[in-house]
Amino acid sequence: MRRMDHPAAAARNNAEWCRTMCRAHGHTTGAFGPRAWTHPVRTPPYYPDAVTLRPDASVRDVLPGIDRAAPGCSVKDSFAGLDLTADGFEVLFEARWIHRPADLPVPRPASPWQPVATPAELTAWEDAWSGGDDPMDLFPPALLADPATTVLAGRGQDGRIVAGAVLSHSDDVVGVSNLFGPDEEAWPGCLAAVAALRPGTPVVGYEHGDDLTTALRHGFTATGPLRVWLATG
Template structure:
């Protein structure tokens, strides 16, 4: 099912809120939430868009008027793959699908693995980012994130205590969903979903994936709910 219905809108809103959290964590200040899009006037942290559309009928001006299009690496997350930005100095970077997993869906078995736990300290967060980045951390996840009530950084550990898997989960209240991003590790969904069920019981889970990662999410009880496209500036 790829109809860009209410769960796609919920996922887009949750993702925009997470992008806004990252901007504030990096000292860039809050972005602007409009009826049709979230935008930020300053260049956002690496891997994070300068705008996210929140509804399928968002127009080009809803995103381009609120961002710094001159900044290198400027990007737009077209949350419903409905915009054409080719005439405005952008080109498609990749397409993906929003995903949704009902709150009542059964949690996959952990098969003996240790439960994932929240990261609590700056040192643990640094170790988490090192694992997430395959040993090439860049300070993308500031320790101030650990104090954000809507954000939880989850870590899965090997028997020797090393962080070998993880994710960031972000909670939204309108509607009530938990979003997953920055998922990594070998078959990470069982550990991630078990932790979400324990920490945020009764909340649906949303996010987005593409390629083999989308296939894995669908195998673990998610449904694809609508397309999205990320555009990047060619300037």
């Protein structure tokens, strides 16, 4: 059986999710190279303009393919191997890739999570994810038609969405992003849904700080480091 490179699989999955989000916003110009995914037009908020895919990625694999003049331009340095300081970037944050094997016991959440199915549900999901801040329209309805994406919602007793996550389905792993909800409900609900939708598939993502501690408590292992660089100009 082929041995999985956990950080590389997580980085590739994350880059595919970034491409999906860009396409949902009507941007189709992103490209996968041998060592990085790059997008020449500014990506949606919170999403990087480049993601490195291999530890040997260099500045030359990243910067020529992105719009460094656009406000908020950022690079996800998936192996913490780049130094972009001289190119006008600073480290926004550091994190760790996480990996949870498929053979661990499946948690039992307080209530089952279900995929979001309609644009109205997606709007309610984004409102819950954002904490009730002004509508951002960050998650377009086009995501609901993407076969590699599942938006999950956990509901309270009154039927309101109180927790959720986005699943990105790759060949070898399921990536989790945008997880929210009470600490002891969010991961159990998400992991139980993954086990039902993609049984026998490892789960990956990245976290830092208290969120990393919570993920480790739910069976994840911290694998390689990553950095996100933000243009300072």
